[in-house]
Amino acid sequence: MKLEAESPLGLSISAFASGLLFALGLGLGGMTDANTVLGFLNLAGDWNPSLAFVMLGAIAVYAPAYRLYAKLHRNEQAPWQSSMCNVPTHTHIDRQLLVGAAIFGVGWGLGGFCPGPALVSVVTGAVPVMVFIAAMALGMYAFRRFAAKGL
């Protein structure tokens, strides 16, 4: 059986590999240690700049990868079906974008977790992580159930 990259199984395999790699990067980078994250976000204490290196490292790989993607896409040499190309194309700056991001930042500074590291930390079974994840799911649900309707 030939496995096509864009078959449902092919998509799941590459997505699984991406999630697995992502988790390892978060762990190695210090993002799953909420105290390292808070040490970065707290400028009033003993500042720990290490997380800036995580972002720089990630962008150093992703930026050229995106240029390659854009070139392949333009020349229609993409290994994926164009119908599934899901890179956002809208450029409009609206209040939802800025208010939503600002709310997210407050939550990040309060708890020291953003979604990825929190999900990766579920395997520890630690109560604070479980509380955070349950509340995060509730926040996502609340948005879909109530707020998204009014936008």
Place this chain on the structure above:
Amino acid sequence: MHPFVASTLGGLIIGLASALLLLSQGRIAGISGISASAAFGPREGWRLAFVAGLGVGGLVLLQSMPTAFAVPVDRSLFLLAAAGLLVGFGTQLGRGCTSGHGVCGLGRLSRRSALATGAFMLTGFATASLLHLMGGAR
């Protein structure tokens, strides 16, 4: 390993992981969007597979470097619940988090993502710093 070296390596791996999803299927590795859709729909197979990959990656880390995990030492469960609510709601309203806006968006030179990243970094710094100045976060 010096923390900065580990952080840079971790970042490079995150970049590879995101590049893999982009080049194999033209998709943005935005964890808040993927996980919200995996939980509340549209629940496509690749989203469930990505979240499963995060979980299995967590297990590998737990086996190979358990010290990578730590919960905040000075945050009550009440604060973590409030934090989770804000992160869940805010990432949906702002359509992205540290991965989708911070890594993929900045890597694509997206103006929307640059502004969103500026906004969440600003409030993140302000919140954590204010809590510290107020003398602890309980």
